[in-house]
Every structure is written in C-alpha cells, then in structure tokens.
Amino acid sequence: MNDRERQRLLDATRRQSGTIGERIPETVTVEGEELPLREFVFECKRLEGVPESERERIEETKRRLQRERLSRKQRIADGDITREEGEALVDEIRGLDRAINALEGLDEPDYGEQLRRKKIRDAEKLLSLIAQRPE
Template identity: 55%
Template sequence: MKEFERKQLLERVNREGATVGADIPERITVQGEEVDLQQFVFEIKRRDTVPAGERERVDRAKKNLRRERLQRLQRIEDGEVNYEEGERLVESIIGIDRALNALEQLGPANLESEAQAQEAADRKRWMTFLKKALGHKDTSHNTRGRL
C-alpha cells in the first residue's frame, strides 16, 4: 500500500462523524471469537436500563471492542495490509465505533436514573421507618418534609 493511501484510510477512520449512517456489523470476530454484534447491541439498547447482571457483560464487550478496534487500526498504521484489506478494516473499524457509540450511550444516563430511583426508594423506606418509630399511624398521605 502506498503511503498516501494509508494516510487516506487513517483519515477516514478518524474523521468526525465517520459513524453517521454507518451500520453496526451483523457478525464480527472480536479477539478471536465470533460475535453477533448487531443483535447484541440491539438487545441491550432495547431495554430501558442495563440490569446489574448484564452490566458486566456490556463492559467486557466494550473493552474487547476497543481492543479489537486498536488492533485493526494498528494493522493499517503499520502498513501490514494492502489497500483492499485496509478498506475492509476501515469499514469494520467504523462499524465497531458505531457499536461502541451505541453501547456508551447506555452508561451514565441509565446509571444516573438508577441512582436517583435508588435514592428515592431509600428516602421512602427511611420515612416509613421514622413514622413507625415515632408512632404515626397514617402513612398513606404524602407528608413530604414533615413527620
């Protein structure tokens, strides 16, 4: 591969908005393992929040996708491939980026809403406990800020 072709491929990968309109690959080999990437991402995104048991799986998937992306990019940077293979690598890297973007969007927003819901539940339990401890019988009315 010629130097200008290599630079052109690298520029495509690093272009802002490269993932706009890009598809998440249906299947991809990540760290030597075949993954139904599109199905995995859609399955996770379909839920409102990522269950605690799935969070570890999602984090592991993101870590493996980042590692795979870096390895594919390195092959282009090192000039280990011809231009046609470089083109395929660029398309797969952009697809990985698209999947990572989709998975990253799940993170903080869902964690924040889960934390808020947990805090509200804790507050409610605490108020119920205080009412019972202080001998208040009617707990059906919302007495926000009062006992």
C-alpha cells in the same frame, strides 16, 4: 500501499462523522471469537436502563470491541496490506465504532422519549385547565 494512502485510511478512522449511516455489523470476530454484535447491541438497547446484572457484560464487550478496533487500526498503520484490504478495515472499524457508540449511549437518557412524555403531560394540564374553566 504507500504512506499517503495509509495516512488517508488512518485519518478516515478518526473522523467522528465516519460512523454516520454506518450499520452495526451482524457479526464480528473479536479475539478469535465470533460475536453476534448487532443482536447484542439491540438486546441491550431494549433493556430499561442498564441493570447491574448486565453492566459488567456490556463493559467487557465494549473493552473487547475497543481492543479489536485498535488491532485493526494497527494493521493499517503497519502497512503490510493492500489498499483494498485497508478500505475494508476502515469499514470494519467504522462498524465497530458505531457499536461502541451505541453501547456507550445506553446509560444516557432518551431525550426523544422524555420530550414525548413532557408534551403529553403539558397537553393533560391544558385539558385539565379547560375542563375547570367556568362556562
């Protein structure tokens, strides 16, 4: 792989839009251990908020995923791989990025749910006002 191809692959790992449409990998090998990544992320997303009992496990998993991401990016930078291997690493990095983003977003409010609840409250207020109106 030449320097231009290597730089193109490294640039692809930096693009934020690269994770759009990417799926979280079913499993990923992190530091020699196979992690059921998709199951873990969906399990965490089902939680109502992040309980303290799970917070450290989630943070540790994020750190491990970030180290694995850097390791794969370094393999591209070192250049001792083929273009095809580099493309595969970029895809893996994007999947890791998608998982990291999902885990980082766990503490953020669900704006869609908040909007739905607000619409329901507004509709209930409107119905209450209509019911109070003299005929």
